[in-house]
Amino acid sequence: MTRVFRIEAAHRKIISKPDLLNFLTFLDSNGVELPVLLMDADKMEKKALAMGRNIRNSKVFYAVKANPAPDVIKLLDGLGLNFEIASEGELEILARAGVGPERIITSNPVKTFKFLRAAEKYGVRYFAFDSRDEVDKIASIIPGANVYLRLSVPNEGSEWPLSRKFGVEIDEGAFLASYAKQKGLNPVGITFHVGSQCTNKYNWNNALYKAKVLWDLAAKKGIAFRVLNIGGGYPVKYTRNVVDIEDIEKNIDGLIYELFPKDIEVFIEPGRAVVGDTGVFVSSVIGKSVRGDENWLHLDVGVFNGLMESVGGIKYSYIVEDNPEGQVKQWTIAGPSCDSFDVIDTNVALKEPRIGGLVLVLSCGAYTISYASEFNGFSIPETIVIRGV
Numbered sequence: 103m104t105r106v107f108r109i110e111a112a113h114r115k116i117i118s119k120p121d122l123l124n125f126l127t128f129l130d131s132n133g134v135e136l137p138v139l140l141m142d143a144d145k146m147e148k149k150a151l152a153m154g155r156n157i158r159n160s161k162v163f164y165a166v167k168a169n170p171a172p173d174v175i176k177l178l179d180g181l182g183l184n185f186e187i188a189s190e191g192e193l194e195i196l197a198r199a200g201v202g203p204e205r206i207i208t209s210n211p212v213k214t215f216k217f218l219r220a221a222e223k224y225g226v227r228y229f230a231f232d233s234r235d236e237v238d239k240i241a242s243i244i245p246g247a248n249v250y251l252r253l254s255v256p257n258e259g260s261e262w263p264l265s266r267k268f269g270v271e272i273d274e275g276a277f278l279a280s281y282a283k284q285k286g287l288n289p290v291g292i293t294f295h296v297g298s299q300c301t302n303k304y305n306w307n308n309a310l311y312k313a314k315v316l317w318d319l320a321a322k323k324g325i326a327f328r329v330l331n332i333g334g335g336y337p338v339k340y341t342r343n344v345v346d347i348e349d350i351e352k353n354i355d356g357l358i359y360e361l362f363p364k365d366i367e368v369f370i371e372p373g374r375a376v377v378g379d380t381g382v383f384v385s386s387v388i389g390k391s392v393r394g395d396e397n398w399l400h401l402d403v404g405v406f407n408g409l410m411e412s413v414g415g416i417k418y419s420y421i422v423e424d425n426p427e428g429q430v431k432q433w434t435i436a437g438p439s440c441d442s443f444d445v446i447d448t449n450v451a452l453k454e455p456r457i458g459g460l461v462l463v464l465s466c467g468a469y470t471i472s473y474a475s476e477f478n479g480f481s482i483p484e485t486i487v488i489r490g491v
């Protein structure tokens with residue numbers, strides 16, 4: 103069967119025509135069950151290798167929670183990336199891939215006992231913290247561990263803010279650094295997260311200025327930091343254009359060079375930017391209806407089995423299989439479950455597809471499958487990493 107897809111200019115910034123054809127050829131020749139998440143290995147490789155390229159003395163730790171599929175981990179491991187994890191489950195995935203403990207850090211400031219015990223056993227030695235209780239916990243399970251403070255920073259300009267849950271202010275941070283040292287831990291530095299899908303490159307400036315104040319205050323107390331962990335937050339294109347990672351990094355690099363000692367180590371923890379725009383959900387239309395004055399389009403992938411971030415405001419781009427009889431209409435797009443929460447988007451202009459026609463949801467490589475559940479019995483789509491032909 104030949105399928106026709108019309109790619110608009112805006113889509114081409116996310117997926118090129120040859121790459122799309124490559125995905126479709128793969129689908130047709132492999133009898134793949136839908137919905138499925140197809141990931142482009144070549145693009146992922148390019149994105150992964152671009153991380154940190156414009157920041158001096160930097161080391162990249164891929165945030166595993168963005169997409170922990172074994173084939174994704176294998177590819178990134180092969181490129182020499184390091185990893186950031188938060189749980190024994192993520193540690194297990196890395197252990198199975200043969201990633202050594204010296205390439206793993208943990209930036210979740212509040213960890214479970216079970217995870218700390220597993221990390222101790224495996225040999226992981228870098229952990230974030232932002233409270234006295236966490237110092238006590240880490241010190242009791244992993245004496246002498248390297249720890250870095252999670253600093254609270256503004257999350258303006260991020261579509262997925264993370265600021266409220268974690269992080270301390272400067273004075274409390276300086277106190278905690280001394281406390282950690284007193285408890286036998288090794289306070290090595292500072293971390294922060296500007297918020298995920300951060301589209302304002304100056305957000306990192308606010309964070310860096312604040313980190314600099316804490317850095318100097320700790321030095322006055324006799325604690326010489328050497329690690330600055332700038333977290334994640336690099337954006338990908340969903341519908342709107344976003345600032346280039348190169349721009350973001352040059353800006354960060356310049357400021358770090360100006361503010362901090364020249365021999366520090368910079369850790370970067372991108373998740374979304376490594377995998378987000380390298381994956382496409384291939385779903386199909388399972389129903390159409392008109393309710394009141396709304397046109398509804400029902401897909402076999404929804405909020406529960408992959409598109410959870412839509413609820414938090416992420417708006418995806420769609421390419422529908424062409425239907426010669428279709429007219430362009432405004433759609434409310436829903437997933438397959440019986441829950442009325444299962445609505446992915448509203449007011450999306452699309453040419454009306456056929457029932458059974460394919461709908462490609464772009465930029466679905468991050469925070470989709472890792473969030474998915476089998477609610478209502480709809481299975482979680484398989485992830486397939488494919489290479490260009």
Ligand SMILES: *Cc1c(COP(=O)(O)O)cnc(C)c1O
Nearest residue numbers: 165209298334335371372373374
């Ligand atoms: C989630 C997370 C990341 C990755 O964030 P992205 O916005 O996906 O780049 C990095 N560090 C920490 C501590 C995180 O919690």
